[in-house]
Amino acid sequence: MTVELISVGTELLLGNIINTNANYLAVQCAGLGFSLYHQITVGDNEIRLYEAIKVALQRADIIILTGGLGPTTDDISKETLAKVLDRELIMDDHSKDRIMSYFHNAASSDKEMSEELYKITDNNWKQALKINGSTVVDNDNGTAPGYIVEDDNKIFILLPGPPSELIPMFEKSILPYLKKLQDKVFVTKMVKICGIGEAKAETMIIDLINNQSNPTIAPYAKNGEVHFRITASANNTDEANSLITPILKELEVRFADNIYSENEDETLEDVVVKLLKDKKLTLCTAESCTGGLLGGRIINVAGASDVYMEGYITYSNKAKIKNLNVNPNTLNTYGAVSQETAKEMAIGAANVSGASVAVAVTGIAGPGGGSKEKPVGLVYIACSLMGHINVIECNFKGNRKRVRERSVVAALDLIRRSILTYK
């Protein structure tokens, strides 16, 4: 089945808010095995919305409209759809009761707000109108109900714009309704890779991508990582899994230890923290150009405190000498951005912290500070694991933010590889 999503709201066209609903509903449709080919955003404008609905009717089975269900005259989604379908708007007593009790509760719960705010305006009753023949979907988090309208083999779903209202409504009432429409089962697996660029990773499996039908393989690049999503549809879960397994095995052979996870919800830092825990290792970070971003990412992992002992942000040479015992001669001879300094930072961090793993990052993030010999983007990362040291040199392209983000990913990956290869 084909879905088309129409987001309604001038605030989206002005850029006042990010359309996270489109993303949320896209994920839901993919999970349901529906094909979403078009996402449309229009403002609170009747002519353009009318036209968008008309076009969607020609190419989709299910049309989801978000936003434009509020109480103001700007809100026209329901009214416009009623015109397209040539149906009347009629008063829904159930919605009327709910709006009344919503205002009653709001007024009694918030003594500080003026009662004035909770007076029900005439506009509010507009929200109790429904398209004749539609099903009203209760909104537990606001006054605008949602609607399901079935019309001549087409289905319209109208949802309120605020994500705090849309998401609970979708999960409680719309998802069960849509699931009944889908007879196939969809299973997806993720293969997450780091240490290989997007183009290279795709080239490595281009034969699989070109021959895909079921399962499908979708790549996407993410900040120094590449993720492949494999999706199979079948009559039941076992059948879907048996379609996925051979592809998964093939990717494992081709990407080998560049794969850091096959778990949708697992991040690179999750894997690093898990490896440290499994091997009963502890970690210390020493950061120059990344200035704490690496530590910040490790602490993304709830429970990182079990393995992460401490971190040093040593942006200045003085701090490198004082806190990590880097030899001033090393800094003078090779410079702060050098293999030698990175190595001494890691050794120093291991010594002062007593951690079994210490990782150090030093580089030129730009925009200034680069030279011909040491250009912006040059970063050295050293990892000491029980005295065994790996140092890598990286040359990242891009602005300060990107160089620093890539450095963090490379440092996490170096910890991961160091642990994996350590016997």
Place this chain on the structure above:
Amino acid sequence: MTVELISVGTELLLGNIINTNANYLAVQCAGLGFSLYHQITVGDNEIRLYEAIKVALQRADIIILTGGLGPTTDDISKETLAKVLDRELIMDDHSKDRIMSYFHNAASSDKEMSEELYKITDNNWKQALKINGSTVVDNDNGTAPGYIVEDDNKIFILLPGPPSELIPMFEKSILPYLKKLQDKVFVTKMVKICGIGEAKAETMIIDLINNQSNPTIAPYAKNGEVHFRITASANNTDEANSLITPILKELEVRFADNIYSENEDETLEDVVVKLLKDKKLTLCTAESCTGGLLGGRIINVAGASDVYMEGYITYSNKAKIKNLNVNPNTLNTYGAVSQETAKEMAIGAANVSGASVAVAVTGIAGPGGGSKEKPVGLVYIACSLMGHINVIECNFKGNRKRVRERSVVAALDLIRRSILTYK
């Protein structure tokens, strides 16, 4: 002039990523005084993209396409537009040279990685093709160039999908180009506020917002900050400025020292680093729950090394005692998340670093670790300025990521306010 935005990418339709580009470009169009009436998202599908471009041609003067410029066979934006315009794709030697040097740098940077990884694949040369007669726009942060194509009174702008490539390219090359198309002068001013929530900030100037016409006032909430963009259109800059000035003055009166900047490009960390420099102060950070994110944000500022001496990531109690000399009794009696511990962390950081300003953050970011007395979101921040100490208690709502981000903003704001009130 009317703009239509076409976002291209199956990853958007599958919900793998959020379309933040649409939001960014919407803000840019609004700032330029262009009317954006339709945002369209289609997948990497030639037929649907072709159709979307054809439709956009009928209703917009400027059509911006994002994504689909990558090296893989999936990437078809340039190819499809060439078909719509009935133009050839030709090799662009300048782009070819840039791609070659990009890979050359990557290959020479990483000795440990197999050279295999950096071989230029045939796919990559696809990115050196341009639509005949188009202007190539250099990409300083990736291999995919952008393009400007003028055709029969219509303008097409093709931009790479990753925001880290799109945004710098837009600001450097596309914005100046678009500005020349606009005969009215648009002047925008920003008022950036921290320390007040979005709803409260809006309520404080709701009379101005309700009466706006020219200039307009648009609020944007951003991670613990609220930005108001004031935009005036006029025949010349002086006229526009004279429309903006009274509104600006009024906002300054109402928000007073909650305004940290009126400069579009200036971030909160920029302001903090500038204040430190101006007052000849130095900084040390001591972070528990934020785990380096605060240091990471300060080092966002190129040249922060002049004032940022060092940082300590002390997530564990042991590290707080060892590196910051926090009294173990304080931790036992009041807990790691307490006013007392925050204070001792700041004092300790000031002592061990010798910095004139030391800021410390300790809190419960969640999802675990909360209790009735100390719920998730409780964060203490202490700032020591030449021995003078401010401690604040914050209660943030939301998930781990949000609590940590809000803590960083609150810590930066506390440094700012401490310096401003210090005589």
